[in-house]
Amino acid sequence: MVNNINGSNTFKTSQVELELLHTLLEDEDATYPWNPTEEHSDDYYLQIEQQFQMEDVLNEELAMRSSSFYNTLDTLWSGLFNSEHYKHNTKSAFLSELQQNLQASFANRIPQDWLKSIAQKATEMLNSQQSVGEQLVQCVQSVLPQWDADDLFVMARPLAFAMRSGETQTENSVIDMVGNREWTNISEIEKAKVSMAIAYHALKQLKSIQEEA
Incomplete structure (x- = not known):
């Protein structure tokens, strides 16, 4: 049973999580582009936008996994109660x-x-x-x-x-x-x-x- 759980897609680390973790661990001292007309300002804003998008996807994924987890618990308990x-x-x-x-x-x-x-x-x-x-x-x-x-x-x-x-x-x-x-x-x-x-x-x-x- 443990091997089945470890091998399931539910507990695999997704690419989204890895990318988000990489973003969070990046240098916090990055310079904020106070002048929007600067050459690299678009890259900075694009990076921030992608970070928020990844957080939204991760939250949705966690919500789906939580729902699946509790549904499984309900099924197990129902089976035990009716045994x-x-x-x-x-x-x-x-x-x-x-x-x-x-x-x-x-x-x-x-x-x-x-x-x-x-x-x-x-x-x-x-x-x-x-x-x-x-x-x-x-x-x-x-x-x-x-x-x-x-x-x-x-x-x-x-x-x-x-x-x-x-x-x-x-x-x-x-x-x-x-x-x-x-x-x-x-x-x-x-x-x-x-x-x-x-x-x-x-x-x-x-x-x-x-x-x-």
Whole structure:
């Protein structure tokens, strides 16, 4: 790659640059022709005019090279951002942070594997074109696959509306649903409601994590 760069026309010293450098290094003590009618005055003015012309050409050339350089950087960055390796590493980092957040909020009430499954499904749907309701339903079905999607959509509707309208639901509301009961003593419909609320928090937290990244 280095050899390609060194050999490219972009980094070759042009004749214009050499001529300009030669002009700049010339004797600064050259006598200014105060009398325009003198024999060598035309040569002096012609030389000055050529110097300015070379500077204009060099400025245009530098501008073109700068534009090409930044366009190349944009292309490289776009390729990196859209690469599967970058996406995989980004999702892995988001998943890890989301799981930690859910564990910190609900681990004393909700089984750990339950929280991990919801976090995993939420992260898989990162930047998904699905509606909020569909994402909530899929998160819940990751832990309650026996539940029908239509029934879960009814349960998801108020939470999806709250998320779209910017309303907030606190983690305490989830904890209050469970109370001091053991998870195994909670009914299936209560588990579905709790899972839906956790999915709501997972999607909101994932959005915040992505915005802060």
